[in-house]
Amino acid sequence: MMALFQISDEIRVQGTTKNGSDTIRYMMDHAAETDVLILDIGLPDLSGVDVARVLRDASIDTPILIVSNDDSSDTVLRAIRAGICGYLLKDCDGEELKHAVREVSFGRRYIDQRLLPYLMDRVRGEEQQNSPSYPVRPPHPSAAMSAVTRFMPGLEELTPRERDVLRLMAEGHTNDEIATRLFITPKTARNHTTSILQKLGVKTRTQAVVLALSQDISISAGTLGLFS
Numbered sequence: 001m002m003a004l005f006q007i008s009d010e011i012r013v014q015g016t017t018k019n020g021s022d023t024i025r026y027m028m029d030h031a032a033e034t035d036v037l038i039l040d041i042g043l044p045d046l047s048g049v050d051v052a053r054v055l056r057d058a059s060i061d062t063p064i065l066i067v068s069n070d071d072s073s074d075t076v077l078r079a080i081r082a083g084i085c086g087y088l089l090k091d092c093d094g095e096e097l098k099h100a101v102r103e104v105s106f107g108r109r110y111i112d113q114r115l116l117p118y119l120m121d122r123v124r125g126e127e128q129q130n131s132p133s134y135p136v137r138p139p140h141p142s143a144a145m146s147a148v149t150r151f152m153p154g155l156e157e158l159t160p161r162e163r164d165v166l167r168l169m170a171e172g173h174t175n176d177e178i179a180t181r182l183f184i185t186p187k188t189a190r191n192h193t194t195s196i197l198q199k200l201g202v203k204t205r206t207q208a209v210v211l212a213l214s215q216d217i218s219i220s221a222g223t224l225g226l227f228s
Contacts, residue, residue: 011101020046024054031060036105039084041068041075049075049082056083063104067097073119076111080210083172086110109170109212119210155211157199165192169205170212 014034017023020043027037037055039048046054052064065086066079076087085104088097089112103110111119158166161182168178179189193205202208 011098019044020048020051023051027055027060027062028058031055031062034062036101037062037064038101039064039066041066041070041079049078049084052079052082052084063107065100065104065110067092071115076115076119077206077210081206087115088112089114155200158196162192162196162199165189166196166208166212169193169196170209 015026015030017026023037023039023043024046027034039051041048043051048066048068052066055062055064063085064083065088066084067088067090068075069090071089079087085107086100086109088100088110092100092112100110164182165178168181173181175189175193176186178184178192179186182189184192196208197203197205200208200211202211
C-alpha cells in the first residue's frame with residue numbers, strides 16, 4: 001500500500017504502524033500533529049473499523065480515511081457508523097488517493113464512487129434476501145452515474161438551512177447539538193430533520209447521512225500523517 005502514498009509533495013508520511021493496537025497507541029500520543037489517519041480494514045489484530053470506533057470513543061477527531069480491498073456493503077456501512085470520513089478502494093489511482101486525502105483533511109467526506117449505487121440500495125432496504133454482505137462495485141461506470149443522478153432531486157429540494165442540518169448530521173451531531181451550533185431551538189432542529197427525511201425519501205438518520213455522504217453534502221453546504 002505504501003507505493004500508493006508516494007504521490008505528491010503535499011502528503012508527508014509521518015509514521016506507520018503494524019497493527020490496530022499500535023495505531024491506537026500512536027494516535028493517543030500524536031493525534032495533534034496528525035492531519036489524516038489512513039487505515040486498512042484487515043489489520044492483524046483489530047479491524048480498521050474497530051480502531052476508528054476506539055479513537056472516536058476517546059474523543060480523537062482526526063479525520064480517518066479507509067483504504068481497503070473490502071467493498072462489501074456491510075463493511076462500508078459499519079465504517080461510516082464508526083465515524084470514518086472517507087472510504088476508498090485500494091485499486092484507485094494516485095490522483096484519486098491524493099484527492100481523497102485532501103477532501104477529508106478539509107473536513108469533508110469522500111466515498112469511492114464505485115461503492116455508491118449498491119450501497120444506497122442497501123441502505124434503502126432493497127438488497128436481495130439472504131445476501132447480508134455482497135460486493136457493491138457497479139458492473140459498469142454508467143450504472144454509478146445513473147444511480148447518482150437518480151438521487152439528486154431529493155437533495156435539490158433541501159433548503160439552505162436543511163443542508164446545514166444534514167451536514168451536521170453527517171458529522172455525527174445530535175439534534176440538540178445541531179440546535180446549539182445553528183442557534184435554533186431543539187424543536188426546530190427536529191422539525192428540520194423530519195423534513196429532510198421526507199424530502200430524501202428515507203426513514204432514518206443513517207439513511208439520510210449515507211445519502212449525504214454519497215453526494216458530499218458538506219461541500220454544497222459550504223463544508224497527514226499516519227498510514228497503516
